[in-house]
Amino acid sequence: MSDTLRPRDAKDVEAAVQSALAEGKTMEIVGHGSKRAIGRPAQSDLTLDLSTLSGVTLYEPQELVLSAKAGTPLAEIEALLAAKDQQLAFEPMNCAAIFGGAAGPGTIGGALAANVSGPRRIKSGAARDHFLGVCAVSGRGETFKSGGRVVKNVTGYDLCKLMAGSWGTLAVMTELTIKVLPRPETEQTLLIRGLEPGQAITAMTAAMGSSCDVSGAAHLPAEVAVRVPAGEIAGGAITALRLEGFSPSVAERMRMLEALMRPFGELASTDETISRRFWAAIRDVAPFAAEGPAPPALEDERALWRVSTAPSRGAEFAAIIANAAHVHIFYDWAGGLIWLALDPSHDAGAALIRGAVAATGGHATLIRAPPSVRAAIEVFPPQDPSVAALTKRVKDSFDPRGVLNPGRMWAGV
Amino acid sequence: MSVAMPLPDQTVLARRERIVAALRDIVPGEGVIAAEREMRPYETDGLTAYRQLPMVVVLPETTQQVSRILAFCHAEGIKVVPRGAGTSLSGGALPLSDGVLLGMAKFNRIREIDFANRLAVVEPGVTNLAVTQAVEHAGFYYAPDPSSQIACTIGGNVAENSGGVHCLKYGMTTNNLLGCELVLMTGEVVRLGGKHLDAGGYDLLGVVTGSVGLLGVVTEITVRILKKPDGARAVLIGFASSEDAGQCVGKVIGAGIIPAGMEMMDRPAIRAAEEFVHAGYPLDVDALLIVEVDGPRAEVDHLIMRLEVIAHSCRAVTCRASRSEEERLLFWAGRKAAFPAVGRISPDYYCMDGTIPRARLPQVLKRMRELSETYGLAVANVFHAGDGNLHPLILYDANRPGELERTEKFGADILRLCVEVGGVLTGEHGVGVEKRDLMPVMFSEADLNQQQRIKCAFDDKGLLNPGKVFPTLHRCAELGRMHVHAGRVAFPDIPRF
Numbered sequence A: 001m002s003d004t005l006r007p008r009d010a011k012d013v014e015a016a017v018q019s020a021l022a023e024g025k026t027m028e029i030v031g032h033g034s035k036r037a038i039g040r041p042a043q044s045d046l047t048l049d050l051s052t053l054s055g056v057t058l059y060e061p062q063e064l065v066l067s068a069k070a071g072t073p074l075a076e077i078e079a080l081l082a083a084k085d086q087q088l089a090f091e092p093m094n095c096a097a098i099f100g101g102a103a104g105p106g107t108i109g110g111a112l113a114a115n116v117s118g119p120r121r122i123k124s125g126a127a128r129d130h131f132l133g134v135c136a137v138s139g140r141g142e143t144f145k146s147g148g149r150v151v152k153n154v155t156g157y158d159l160c161k162l163m164a165g166s167w168g169t170l171a172v173m174t175e176l177t178i179k180v181l182p183r184p185e186t187e188q189t190l191l192i193r194g195l196e197p198g199q200a201i202t203a204m205t206a207a208m209g210s211s212c213d214v215s216g217a218a219h220l221p222a223e224v225a226v227r228v229p230a231g232e233i234a235g236g237a238i239t240a241l242r243l244e245g246f247s248p249s250v251a252e253r254m255r256m257l258e259a260l261m262r263p264f265g266e267l268a269s270t271d272e273t274i275s276r277r278f279w280a281a282i283r284d285v286a287p288f289a290a291e292g293p294a295p296p297a298l299e300d301e302r303a304l305w306r307v308s309t310a311p312s313r314g315a316e317f318a319a320i321i322a323n324a325a326h327v328h329i330f331y332d333w334a335g336g337l338i339w340l341a342l343d344p345s346h347d348a349g350a351a352l353i354r355g356a357v358a359a360t361g362g363h364a365t366l367i368r369a370p371p372s373v374r375a376a377i378e379v380f381p382p383q384d385p386s387v388a389a390l391t392k393r394v395k396d397s398f399d400p401r402g403v404l405n406p407g408r409m410w411a412g413v
Numbered sequence B: 001m002s003v004a005m006p007l008p009d010q011t012v013l014a015r016r017e018r019i020v021a022a023l024r025d026i027v028p029g030e031g032v033i034a035a036e037r038e039m040r041p042y043e044t045d046g047l048t049a050y051r052q053l054p055m056v057v058v059l060p061e062t063t064q065q066v067s068r069i070l071a072f073c074h075a076e077g078i079k080v081v082p083r084g085a086g087t088s089l090s091g092g093a094l095p096l097s098d099g100v101l102l103g104m105a106k107f108n109r110i111r112e113i114d115f116a117n118r119l120a121v122v123e124p125g126v127t128n129l130a131v132t133q134a135v136e137h138a139g140f141y142y143a144p145d146p147s148s149q150i151a152c153t154i155g156g157n158v159a160e161n162s163g164g165v166h167c168l169k170y171g172m173t174t175n176n177l178l179g180c181e182l183v184l185m186t187g188e189v190v191r192l193g194g195k196h197l198d199a200g201g202y203d204l205l206g207v208v209t210g211s212v213g214l215l216g217v218v219t220e221i222t223v224r225i226l227k228k229p230d231g232a233r234a235v236l237i238g239f240a241s242s243e244d245a246g247q248c249v250g251k252v253i254g255a256g257i258i259p260a261g262m263e264m265m266d267r268p269a270i271r272a273a274e275e276f277v278h279a280g281y282p283l284d285v286d287a288l289l290i291v292e293v294d295g296p297r298a299e300v301d302h303l304i305m306r307l308e309v310i311a312h313s314c315r316a317v318t319c320r321a322s323r324s325e326e327e328r329l330l331f332w333a334g335r336k337a338a339f340p341a342v343g344r345i346s347p348d349y350y351c352m353d354g355t356i357p358r359a360r361l362p363q364v365l366k367r368m369r370e371l372s373e374t375y376g377l378a379v380a381n382v383f384h385a386g387d388g389n390l391h392p393l394i395l396y397d398a399n400r401p402g403e404l405e406r407t408e409k410f411g412a413d414i415l416r417l418c419v420e421v422g423g424v425l426t427g428e429h430g431v432g433v434e435k436r437d438l439m440p441v442m443f444s445e446a447d448l449n450q451q452q453r454i455k456c457a458f459d460d461k462g463l464l465n466p467g468k469v470f471p472t473l474h475r476c477a478e479l480g481r482m483h484v485h486a487g488r489v490a491f492p493d494i495p496r497f
Helices: A009-021 A074-082 A108-113 A159-163 A198-208 A246-265 A272-281 A311-324 A352-360 A370-376 A385-398 B011-016 B016-026 B038-041 B064-078 B128-138 B154-158 B205-210 B242-254 B268-275 B297-313 B325-336 B336-346 B358-375 B403-420 B436-442 B445-458 B476-480
Strands: A003-005 A028-029 A047-048 A055-062 A064-067 A131-138 A143-147 A171-179 A186-193 A212-218 A238-246 A266-270 A303-308 A327-332 A336-341 A362-369 B056-058 B079-083 B099-103 B110-114 B119-122 B177-183 B190-192 B215-224 B229-240 B261-266 B287-295 B316-323 B348-351 B381-383 B391-394
Touching: A009 A047, A009 A171, A009 B287, A028 A108, A028 B205, A055 A074, A064 A074, A064 B099, A074 A352, A074 B391, A108 A171, A131 A159, A143 A159, A143 A171, A143 B119, A143 B445, A159 A311, A159 B205, A159 B445, A186 A246, A186 B011, A198 A212, A198 A238, A198 A246, A198 A311, A198 A327, A212 A272, A238 A246, A238 A272, A238 B391, A246 B297, A266 A370, A272 A352, A303 A352, A311 A327, A311 A336, A311 A352, A327 B011, A352 A362, A362 B391, A370 B436, A385 B190, A385 B445, B011 B016, B011 B403, B016 B056, B016 B064, B038 B056, B064 B099, B064 B177, B064 B215, B079 B154, B099 B177, B119 B128, B128 B154, B154 B215, B177 B205, B229 B242, B229 B325, B242 B261, B242 B297, B242 B358, B261 B268, B261 B325, B268 B325, B268 B336, B287 B297, B325 B336, B336 B381, B336 B391, B348 B403, B358 B381, B358 B391, B358 B403, B391 B403, B403 B436, B436 B445, B445 B476
Parallel strands: A003 A047, A028 A047, B056 B099, B079 B099
Antiparallel strands: A055 A064, A064 A171, A131 A143, A131 A171, A186 A238, A186 A266, A212 A238, A212 A327, A303 A336, A303 A362, A327 A336, B110 B119, B119 B215, B177 B190, B177 B215, B229 B287, B229 B316, B261 B287, B261 B381, B348 B391, B381 B391
C-alpha cells in the first residue's frame, strides 16, 4: 500500500511534487479513482489523492464559464449547471457501469485528463474543445497556468489541449476552467429498426450529411440492443438518431429526418424520457456493463475496447474483427466510435484489433482487462517512432524525472 | 514601429551565397528568390508597420522539399520563418534578416473531399474560402470564417488558430481540425490525427494549432466540413447605452440561445459603417447589436421572436429583424465593412484584439474613453459580443510625428486593461511580434518557461520562427535544467495517510 497524500490546496500539490522529486519517488494521481483501472498498471511510491481539492470557484452562467478545483465531483458540477438549464456539452461518460464499481462519475479533473466525450462529440466537440484554462503543477514541481476564462483566446500555446487526454502523465491539474453550454429545451430520438451495420452506417452518414443537426447517432446490433435499459425499443437491431433543441425546431427537424430515413427501414420515435435514458446508456457503454441483468453471453470481465476510426470505415473494421473472434460491438459517433467486448484472452484480442486499425485507420484503446493483460500489452495506441519520440520529448518537457503516473500510457512516458 | 528581434547571425549571413545555392539544389527553377526587389513582397505581413527583408525566400512544392529544406537549415543552424498568405495581423510571418522565408503558397491543392466522413484534406496554401467553395455544391461549408478568408490560407489559420464571427457557435480552427502532416525542424515528417476523431495519445495537433509556426511546418491538413444550415435571419438592435446592450447579450445566452453570430458596435463605429455602406443602421444609438440565428425555418423564426422579446426587456431603442436574405446581408454589410469604413475617416488605424469577460464590457468601454482623452486619439469599437472578443480601432495619422508611438502605447494600455478585468491579450489575431513583449502581463516566468519547453520538444535549436510569441529566448538546455534540492522534504505537513 503506497503512502497517500491529500493536499489541501494547490500549494500543497506543488509541495507534494517537490518532495517526491527530492525523495526520488513516483506518484499516482487520483481523483475518485473512477478510471483507475484504465491504462497500464503501474506501481507508484506515492498516491496523490486530489478528492480533497474540491469546489466550484467560479460559475457565471451568462458568460458560459465555470472554474472548479480538479477534485470537484462531476455530479456536483452537473447539478449546479442543471439548476441554470446548462450542461457540459461533451457528455462525459460515467465509468461505473463498465467497471461495476461504486466510484460514480468521478471528478472534473479526471474527465478532462481522460478527455472522455459522449455521443454529442459529433456535434459539440470533445472535452478538450471545452477546456479553456488550467492551473497545474508540472513534474518539475512548478506551478504554471495556461489559457484563461474566455472562450476566444490565442495567447500563447494551448496547453489545455495537451492536458486533455494526458491521463495525469504531464502535470497535476489543480484548477480547471471550462466552457459550459445551455441544456437543450427538449430532445427526441428517431429509431430505424433492423438494419445491418453497413446499412446503418449509410443511414447515419445520410443523417449527418443533412441539415437536421443530429446530436447523437448510434447503431446497436440485435444482441446488444436488448441490453439497452429502455425496454420498449428493444427487439432487433436499432439505429438511433437524436435531435435536441427548442421544441419547434426539434419537431421540424424530426419531420425532415423521418422523410430522409424512411427508405432505410421501419421507423419509430421515442419521447424525451426514453431518449435521455437511451443516450445515457450509450454514453456509459451500459450494454457492456460489468454487472447488472446480464444475458449469459455477456458476462463481465470480457475485454472492452474503444476504437475511433473514420465513420465510413466503421462497419469494415467491425467485420474484420467479427470474422476472427467472438465479439459484441456497438457503434456511436455515426460509426466512428466502436465499442467492442471480446472474450477474455491472453492479449484481450489486441493483435486482431491493432491489425484491423492498421487497415482502416484510427486508434484503439483497451479500456477494460485484468491487470495482468494490461501489463503485458500496449493499452494505449502504439505510435510511429517519430510520434513516439515527440511524445517522449513532450513528456520530458513537463516531467523529466518521470514522477507523475509513470508508464500509465506507454512504458517510459 | 520597432521591436527587438534576435540578433542576426553573421556567420550565417557570410554563407548566404552557399545557402542560396544549396536551397536551389532542393527547389529548382524559380522556387528560390534571392534578388532584393523580388523579395520585397515578403518583407511584411498584415501588420505592415513592421518590415524586414529575409535573407532568402524559398517556395517549396512538395513535403519532401520542405523536409530537405528544414533538415538543411537545422544542420546549418539557419533560422526559418514559415509564411502562408501573409495576412497575419500580429507580425507572425515577419521575416528575419538572417532567416529563410519558407513560403507555402504553392501548396495550393485540395487533395481529397470526403463527404461521407464530412472532411476535406487540403494543402496549407489553400485559402480558407476555397475550402468552402470546393464543397458548397453539395451544401457543405468550412465553418471558421476569419474576415480575411478570401486571402488567408488554411496553413496560416492553423498557425494562428483563426476564428471569425461564427466561432461562438461553430468554434475556432482548433475545433474544426482532424489531422495534419507536420514537418519538424529536423526534417522529420510526422502525421497527427487522421480521418477519425480525437488523438490516441497526447493531443499534439491541439498544441500545434495556434503555435504561430514555432513548432513545425504543416504540409497537409484534414478539416471537418459541415452541412450548411437551411436558413439564417438577423436582428438589428439599437441601445441607448452599452450597458443595455451588454445586458441584452447576457440575457440572450441566459435564455439558452447560442446565436450563430452576435456582434456589437459602438457609436463611432456605427457612424463610420453607416456612412460607408448605408446599411440602415440607426445613428442615434450608443450601441448596436447584430444577432444572427441559423437553422431550419421553424427554429429561426422561433428564436427571432424570442430575441425581440429579450431586446425590448433590455430597453432596446430600435429592433428590426431581417425579412429577406438581402436584408440580412445588408445588416452584415456595415459590420463587415467596419474596418475599411474607419479607414475612410482616419488616415491610419490600429486594430486591437483583446478578449474580456463580457460582463466587464461597460467598465472597459468607459476606461477606454478615458484613455482616448488622455492620449488624444479617437477609438471606434467593434466587438464579437458573444465571446467577449473586442476589436478597438485606434485612429491615428502616421504622418504626424509621435502619433504612431502614442497609438502603440494606447493599444498596450487597452490590452493590459483586458488582462486586468480577467481577459486575455489576444482573442484571434495572435501574439506574433506585436504582443510579444506584453506576454508577462498575463503569464509568469514559470508559465512562459513551460511553454518554451514545449517549443524545445519540437525544435531543440530554436530555429523555427524565433523572436515571435516569447519576449525572452532561453536555450533549451537552460530551460531543461532541474533544480531539485536533494534530501529536502518540502512542506512535510501535507496530510499523509
